[in-house]
Amino acid sequence: MASEAAADCSNPFLNKEVYLRAYRIMLQARILEEKLASLYRAGSIRGGVFLGKGQEALSVALGINLRRGDIYAPLIRDQAGRMAFGDTALDTLRTYLGSLLGSMRGRDGNIHRGRPAEGYYPMISHLGAMISVVAGALLARRFRGETGIVGATTIGDGGTSTGAFHEGLNVAAVEKLPLVLVVANNHYAYSTPNMRQFACRSLADRAAGYGVAVREVNGTSLDDCLHAIGAAVGDARAGKGPQMIVGELLRLVGHGEHDDFSYLDEKLKKSSLGRDCLAIAEERVISRGWATKDECQQWRKEFALEVDELAGKVLREPQPDPIVEDWCALSDKRFLDSPHCYKR
Amino acid sequence: MASEAAADCSNPFLNKEVYLRAYRIMLQARILEEKLASLYRAGSIRGGVFLGKGQEALSVALGINLRRGDIYAPLIRDQAGRMAFGDTALDTLRTYLGSLLGSMRGRDGNIHRGRPAEGYYPMISHLGAMISVVAGALLARRFRGETGIVGATTIGDGGTSTGAFHEGLNVAAVEKLPLVLVVANNHYAYSTPNMRQFACRSLADRAAGYGVAVREVNGTSLDDCLHAIGAAVGDARAGKGPQMIVGELLRLVGHGEHDDFSYLDEKLKKSSLGRDCLAIAEERVISRGWATKDECQQWRKEFALEVDELAGKVLREPQPDPIVEDWCALSDKRFLDSPHCYKR
Amino acid sequence: MSVTYLEAIRAAQEKALREDPRVFIYGQDVGEFGGAFKATKNLAKLFPGRVFDSPISEDAIVGVAVGAAIEGMRPIVEMQYADFSTCGFNQIVNQAATLFYRTGVKCPIVIRMPSGGTAGAGPFHSQSMEAIYAHYPGLIIMTPGTVEDAYSMLLEAVQIEDPVLFFEHKFLYYHLKAPALPTEALPAGKARIARAGRDATIVTYSAMLHESLAAAEILLEDGYELEVLDLRTVKPLDTDSILASVARTGRLLVVSEAWPWGGVAAEVIARVASEGLELLDAPPARINALDTPIPYHPNLWAAHRPTAATIAQAARKLLEL
């Protein structure tokens, strides 16, 4: 089994330090998202809340393999990957709670947050659209003579059906760009099951059609994810062209917090796909003697406390004020089109 | 070799009658297109002229395998397939020469002609867009309980890079529709060579990613094309889901008649891809004793004469008159939006 | 008993499915699940095989609908949000909209477009794209603002043999209620006087109808009687009714939630200026969303779109001219 092979600690992608870091970030993401869910239920968040529960292993394995200078365009369920890449609980809370101090200044929010100047690209909603953007960013880096960097992005099983996915991945392949594309096949796109989404054996079968390397991975196993994605990122960094990873897993929550997941197939839920990657990772951490159950418990408490405190602080921060807002869609004010008859 | 196997006349897809019919249609299409080219040079056609020279075998093999009641959405280089499906030299000339009596009444023209009510769909220019339309047509037929019919369309190597190609083929696969998609890889999209268009080994490698059956075929060999496409159409008709055929060939003319094909790679031209499918088919016809060289010569003359006569007649037909034209984009005149201030 | 705007849309689809075997519904999550907003709730069960999920492929979804329409079906497509129709844009404006003119073959498809802003929905789940599509020849653009119209216009849309884009407003889904479904209706293309008045005309549609009616209430306190005209369809646009109203009031304010440049408001004002200049006692005015992406934060969003308060303010200014 891949996961047994990966448990070999001589594996360069799998050592105590990395694994523990990954596990702790998964835990942090999970706790933060639980807080977001409770804030949502309390009515403190007005937009939607879309969580990554069950997808933390796959997500963190990508984020943790990226470095400063890389490009990362995460998707809906990438709270763990985001935190691994350097996003903070503070900015997460700020965007969800609409603080003016958040990176998006209230103009966009939640899963749409990012800091493009730092290589952290905020998704637009239209699925698939970030792939070509990351490809373009990598092209720019190549123009500037940078090597050894990668650009990474995520797509869901549903998102693979978009024309943008196809065009973006193909362009990256033609240009042999160091793109890492993680496909999180959580078996549903909102309520739509895989069999209404695609008819191929596995989404991994798409890779050959682009001339792109591919790895299939058990998305519930942090071991597997770290191993496969570590290798893929390494190959991309080494100039071997775009890399695709298809992670099989299940989200353990509804599409968003408004969704009761009534469409979930019980059989899938009970299958190995339905296992909680965080519980599995914790078990591994403990069984390998990298931390004790108590330590894990302790971290959980610490993170929860930290998140509660941050949320309290953010809830007192200023919210955007339409009077102060500059209402300007262009950076160059000379070209603003605001005739008198538009003005309020 | 596939083509040798195909030469076996016990092959159901390969008998004298079908082969001769296919050959004669190829010849007819070639001669008609030569006429179009000369009319273009004479300035009698104002729009573009885009020819299928070198692609007649692949094209006719699709058209000839379709029946009344099937759906066919041909592309740029499908003069031969069109004629096999029932289009006429007369309507071709009418649309190119702008006769009011043409099927498009001067509103659209040339390669954009069709008769949707007869299952013959006129392409819009946006490549890839017809695939999902044919899929929808097949869905409608299924709703109406029709079986044993197929819908066929063509795409070029360049067109496979469109999002529409991806979405359309995927939808057809999910719905297991009897779609036959012929990919004519003529190694150029306008001037752009395959290596700037895709990075997979063969476009046939795309099929698995959709869960679609695929056949690769030598597009210069009518034997191969009839065999592979015959089998694919048969499988589609039998309910085996979408079928893809990838034909490898070269167009033997520029992208359009305005294009001098300066970008053509000499090596490709001299390779087996550069052979003229019509000449090969004629050679086979003769060597198999299905017709003599003289008979072929005679047909050529007859077709040329017929086309010349038709062109002469069409050139005397009325052209559309803007005064008579109803300038109505809606079928239901009650919903026309034509305020006084729009009117001329 | 009362019916919401959303229920009316669902009921219209049920009726259409029941009465016309050519009707089917296609879109993301519209099947078993009943759609992101539950506009097709239970319909998959009631009409097996006729209400089914698509992949996330807006281009193909529209293409499929066009193909099916050519072969005699009457597809209703649900875009999950109007905003995502940008991904099916080409098939809408170049395939569906041109088919009849080019070929003489009709294209009876309906595309439902859940539109407009709600608090916190952000730049990609709030757009009002009616002006974009109205610019293209070959499309009918419906923008119902009442429960009754949501029902009767959707039923009419299914019967029309040309492509209809049906812009239903998400803000109205749950909040807007009527006592019952209507039994008769104005035909598409006709505007309706939602409130009669003599001092000025507000021309509007969709959710802004209600903000405008509320603004009219506000101005009533100042003694002004505003006429509010609900366009119902923005293409065709009922120029005659607009001119007739302006003839009565002499003043025109157009209110739209879409962006200003080239929007419904611009088109209405251009028509009135060209065809009814002499009717105007004051310069016509418009109030639109501001010319930026639609902000996510509710504070900003509330200031970005027109509201009863800002409409009342604009109307007051107009009345004082």
Add this chain to the structure above:
Amino acid sequence: MSVTYLEAIRAAQEKALREDPRVFIYGQDVGEFGGAFKATKNLAKLFPGRVFDSPISEDAIVGVAVGAAIEGMRPIVEMQYADFSTCGFNQIVNQAATLFYRTGVKCPIVIRMPSGGTAGAGPFHSQSMEAIYAHYPGLIIMTPGTVEDAYSMLLEAVQIEDPVLFFEHKFLYYHLKAPALPTEALPAGKARIARAGRDATIVTYSAMLHESLAAAEILLEDGYELEVLDLRTVKPLDTDSILASVARTGRLLVVSEAWPWGGVAAEVIARVASEGLELLDAPPARINALDTPIPYHPNLWAAHRPTAATIAQAARKLLEL
């Protein structure tokens, strides 16, 4: 020696590539081949690696440009025809146009849009899409109508740090000539009086500038002096210059090759009606393409778009009011 409109576009790109190492050109067939219209002829040779072919993937082409711009490049994208930008529509209006507002990071891309009709080009190679894009916040819409503007505005576009859509008219490519490339230019956003006159103002842009100038010549024979204002950019729209001209002439005719509903002509008339009603001595008029797909046949096409003759006719009607 003279320079064509197309040569000016090519020259501007050459200069931009030469002077700014951040500039690159991406699009179908723009490399070795030099583009479908030869607007990038020889540039791939002159600037190795910086002018290169894309797959037929308009969505990805624009996405690539946005990503590259975020990372400091100055991409110029060539759409093979503006009509095909419908396939990249989503990335233009939702990715490029929103980036700065949402994130504060600039998006300096230029998308060249070969636009407008030529005889026999048909419904999918003739469109004028400027109004569609102008409706969206976050985009600058340039519509050069002269050789000089084609050159200087494209150079300016490359320098602007916001997304610019550059609508170049195919009808002008080979026919329109100037003695030499300009050395100075009006900035973008400013309209230009192409011909001074006192009796009426024609506001126009792009290829219709020349039809309008020809119409002005025709009316001169009747003793009318028409002022012709070339908008140059349709967003921002130079409302002040329009109002100033209408103030002088009292009459307004707007001419655009795009479809009427919500087009440039509607927007211009709406602005003048709202901000300069008292300047108008007669109802403002517009002349647009007819509201159908653009027909392929040259006879129909010539009647579908405005021409000097129909513009002159409309102007005469306006003058007689």
